[in-house]
Amino acid sequence: MPIGQNVRCATATEVAEVIALARRKGLACAVRSGGHCFAGRSSTGDIVIDVSPMRAVSVDGDSATVGAGTRLCELYRSLAEHDRTVPAGCGPTVGIAGLTLGGGLGILGRSRGLTCDNLRSATVVLADGRTVDCDERRHADLFWALRGAGGGQFGVVTSLTFRIGPAPPATTFHLTWRPADAVRVIGAWQEWAPGGPDELAASLLVTVDGATMFGTMLDTESTTATLIGDFVARAGAEPLSAVTRHLPFHDAKRDLDRAADAPTGHTYSKSGFFGRRLPEETIAALVDHLTGDRVPGQARELDFTPWGGAYNRVPVDATAFAHRDALFLLKHSVTGEQDSARRWLAGSHASVHAWGTGGVYPNFPDPDLTDWATAYHGPNYPRLQRVKARYDPAGFFRFHQAIRPGDAR
Ligand SMILES: Cc1cc2nc3c(=O)[nH]c(=O)nc-3n(C[C@H](O)[C@H](O)[C@H](O)COP(=O)(O)OP(=O)(O)OC[C@H]3O[C@@H](n4cnc5c(N)ncnc54)[C@H](O)[C@@H]3O)c2cc1C
Numbered sequence: 381m382p383i384g385q386n387v388r389c390a391t392a393t394e395v396a397e398v399i400a401l402a403r404r405k406g407l408a409c410a411v412r413s414g415g416h417c418f419a420g421r422s423s424t425g426d427i428v429i430d431v432s433p434m435r436a437v438s439v440d441g442d443s444a445t446v447g448a449g450t451r452l453c454e455l456y457r458s459l460a461e462h463d464r465t466v467p468a469g470c471g472p473t474v475g476i477a478g479l480t481l482g483g484g485l486g487i488l489g490r491s492r493g494l495t496c497d498n499l500r501s502a503t504v505v506l507a508d509g510r511t512v513d514c515d516e517r518r519h520a521d522l523f524w525a526l527r528g529a530g531g532g533q534f535g536v537v538t539s540l541t542f543r544i545g546p547a548p549p550a551t552t553f554h555l556t557w558r559p560a561d562a563v564r565v566i567g568a569w570q571e572w573a574p575g576g577p578d579e580l581a582a583s584l585l586v587t588v589d590g591a592t593m594f595g596t597m598l599d600t601e602s603t604t605a606t607l608i609g610d611f612v613a614r615a616g617a618e619p620l621s622a623v624t625r626h627l628p629f630h631d632a633k634r635d636l637d638r639a640a641d642a643p644t645g646h647t648y649s650k651s652g653f654f655g656r657r658l659p660e661e662t663i664a665a666l667v668d669h670l671t672g673d674r675v676p677g678q679a680r681e682l683d684f685t686p687w688g689g690a691y692n693r694v695p696v697d698a699t700a701f702a703h704r705d706a707l708f709l710l711k712h713s714v715t716g717e718q719d720s721a722r723r724w725l726a727g728s729h730a731s732v733h734a735w736g737t738g739g740v741y742p743n744f745p746d747p748d749l750t751d752w753a754t755a756y757h758g759p760n761y762p763r764l765q766r767v768k769a770r771y772d773p774a775g776f777f778r779f780h781q782a783i784r785p786g787d788a789r
Contacts, residue, residue: 385427385428386412386428386430387427387428387429387430388430388432388433389429389430389431389433389434389536390433390434391434391538392503392505392511392538392539393511395429395431395505395536395538396505396509396510396511398427398429399429399505399507399509399536399776400509401427402426402427402776403507403776407425407426407427408424408425408426408427408778409425409426409427409428409429409776409777410422410423410424410425410427410428410429410532410779411428411429411431411531411532411536411777412428412429412430412431412432412475413431413432413448413449413475413476413477413478413531414451414452414473414474414475414476414477414478414479415475416471416473416474416475416478417478417531417745418649418743418744418745418746419745419746419747419779419780419781421531421532421745421779421780422478422531422532424779425779429536430449431447431448431449431477431536431537431538432449432475433449434447434448434449434450434538434539435447435449435450435451435454436450437450437454437455437458437459439458439459439462439464439544442464442543442544442545443500443541443542443543443544444458444459444464444466444541444542444544445539445540445541446476446539446540446541446542447538447539448475448476448477448536448537448538448539448540449475449477450475450476450477451472451473451474451475451476452468452469452470452471452472452473452474452475452476452479453472453473455468455476456468456630456633457630459544459547460547460629460630462544463546463547464544464545464546464547465488465544465545465546465547465629465630466495466498466542466543466544466545467484467486467487467488467489467491467492467493467494467495467497467498468480468484468486468488468495469484469485469486469495470486470487470633470636470637471637472637476495476540477531477537477540478531478743479495479743480495480496480499480526480527480540481496481526481528481529481530481531481532481533481537482496482528482529482530482531482741482742482743483495483496483528483701483703483741483742483743484496484743485685485691485709485741485743486581487550487581487595487596487632487633487636488581488598489581489689489690489691490578490579490580490581490686490687490688490689490690490691491578491579491598491689491690492545492690493690493691493693493694494527494528494691494694494701495542496526496527496528496699496701497527497690497694497699497701498542498543498544499523499526499527499540499541499542499543500515500541500542500543501513501514501515501518501523501540501541502514502515502523502526502537502539502540502541503537503538503539503540504522504526504534504535504536504537504538505535505536505538506534506535506771506772507535507771507772507774507776507777511538512535514526521763521766521767521770522534522535522767522770522771524699524700524763524767525700525763525764525767525768526700527699527700527701528699528700528701528702528742529700529701529742529756529757529760529764529783530742530743530745530756532777532779532782533764533768533772533777533782533783534767534768534771534772534777535771535772535777547628547629547630548598548629549598549626549627549628549629549632550596550597550598550626550627550629550632551596551597551598551599551600551601551603551604551624551625551626551627551632552594552595552596552624552625552627552632552635552636553582553593553594553595553596553597553604553608553622553623553624554592554593554594554621554622554623554624555592555593555594555608555612555619555621555622555623556590556591556592556619556620556621556622557590557591557592557615557617557619557620558590558620559588559589559590559591559671561590561591561615561617562586562590562591562667562670563660563663563664563667564615564616564617565584565586565591565593565615565617566584566586566591566658566663566666566667566682566684567615567658567660567663568611568614568615568616568617569582569584569593569611569615569684570654570657570658570684570707570708571614571657572610572611572614573684573686573708574686574687574688574707574708575688576607576686577597577607578689578690579597579598579599580595580596580597580607580686581595581596581597581686582594582595582611582686583595583683583684583685583686584683584684585681585682585683585684586667586670586681586682586684587670587679587680587681587682588670588671588674588680590620593611594636595636596632596636600626601624601625601626604624604626605624608622608624645679645715645716646715647713647714647715648713648714648715648718648721648722648725649711649712649713649714649725649744649746650711650712650725650726650728650729650746650748651709651710651711651712651740651741651744651746652709652710652729652732652733652736652737652738652739652740653687653703653706653708653709653736653737653739653740653741654706654707654708654709654710654732654735654736654737655705655706655707655736655737656707656735657707658732658735659735662731662732662735665731666682666728666731666732669724669727669728669731670682670728673724675716675717675720675721675724677716677717678714678715678716678717678720678721678724679714679715679716680712680713680714680724680728681711681712681713681714682710682711682712682728683710683711683712683713684708684709684710685708685709685710685711686707686708687703687706687707687708687709688706688707688708691703691704691706692704692705692706696758696759696760697759697760697763700757700760700763700764701742701760702739702756702757702758702759702760703737703739703741703758705737706737706739709741710732710736711744712725712728712729713725714728738751738754738755739755739756739758740752740755740756742756742757745781747780747781749781752781753781753783756781757783761783762786764783765783765784765785765786765787766786766787768783768784768785768786769785769786769787772785773785
């Protein structure tokens with residue numbers, strides 16, 4: 381078996397063999413599904429257990445069982461054949477396993493919850509080589525922990541079964557504003573988008589070139605136009621462009637994936653949840669920092685994601701995902717030369733941090749966080765430590781900021 385590189389595993393038995401070999405030789409394992417971890421956790425380790433060969437998707441009524449190596453685009457395509465879908469993210473090559481284990485936000489999230497809220501059961505290979513099925517009744521504590529604590533913590537997930545639902549037609553929208561309107565647009569967005577109907581998913585992206593609001597409304601084009609008219613009136617800023625299109629769900633999703641194209645080049649990012657609105661002077665400082673002291677070759681971005689709706693209707697202790705009281709999520713991103721990029725990032729983050737909940741989305745891990753246990757897991761951390769003690773007492777699955785085994789009782 382090759383050491384120091386990917387081992388592609390097609391079955392739970394193969395995963396167990398790799399774990400046994402690693403334990404015999406005292407080697408560390410990292411687990412990989414789609415390979416997109418922002419903190420590189422699926423690329424380190426002496427051996428990478430790569431589950432990408434496990435890509436089968438089968439549908440049975442309102443459930444879909446999905447191999448852990450399945451990418452989002454493959455999952456959506458398979459479910460579309462049954463006119464069904466699951467609430468999950470954009471990013472066609474993102475792995476369903478990594479996304480689900482850390483939560484999973486997306487355009488259906490405000491109406492149907494996180495991807496992990498729609499998980500019915502999972503199959504996991506544990507550090508001792510056992511393969512277990514978990515759900516609300518079997519290994520319920522492990523099942524609780526898998527829903528939102530972040531990937532790679534408790535074992536290697538080989539299969540996930542989700543509740544699936546209808547794929548509703550949607551109206552996509554895409555509006556742009558000039559840079560001078562950014563403060564007003566952010567101010568209006570933070571009241572309108574998180575407080576809107578559950579069917580509304582309106583993201584806001586702000587760069588030095590201006591503000592772009594894009595997303596979907598699960599309703600007709602005319603209802604969407606009325607809602608957006610209300611937003612424009614609140615913002616008091618006429619958009620430079622505004623496009624809406626009513627589409628079948630899967631076409632709307634593709635449309636959106638294009639709108640949300642990630643910046644190219646190495647990206648440095650920091651993010652946080654907010655449970656209250658930013659005052660106008662704080663928004664002005666954030667935008668000043670975005671547009672001021674430009675550095676050649678540097679691309680800066682503020683990415684606002686609405687929360688609320690079904691995300692917040694699940695009690696904080698019902699799953700491991702702790703961020704159930706937020707209004708929105710803000711991600712600051714920058715590409716370019718490392719030192720100046722990091723300087724900009726630290727300043728942008730600091731300009732609003734005092735207004736945040738202190739919570740950080742486990743799927744957007746930040747290796748620089750020192751209070752990471754509280755930031756990712758909030759009040760759920762002690763229980764996660766007990767689950768870790770029960771299923772991985774020696775901390776075989778470990779990485780920077782991994783959950784540490786606690787007292788198992
Ligand atoms: C272009 C892009 C778009 C994105 N869009 C969204 C979005 O719309 N919504 C959203 O919520 N997030 C989004 N994300 C963030 C994404 O959810 C995280 O990066 C996620 O962790 C990626 O999962 P992965 O399987 O692709 O990555 P990986 O790096 O393979 O895995 C991520 C983590 O999960 C662990 N892991 C992976 N597979 C397994 C397994 N089988 N068993 C146990 N642990 C495992 C890894 O060890 C690692 O710690 C996006 C990221 C990118 C790059």
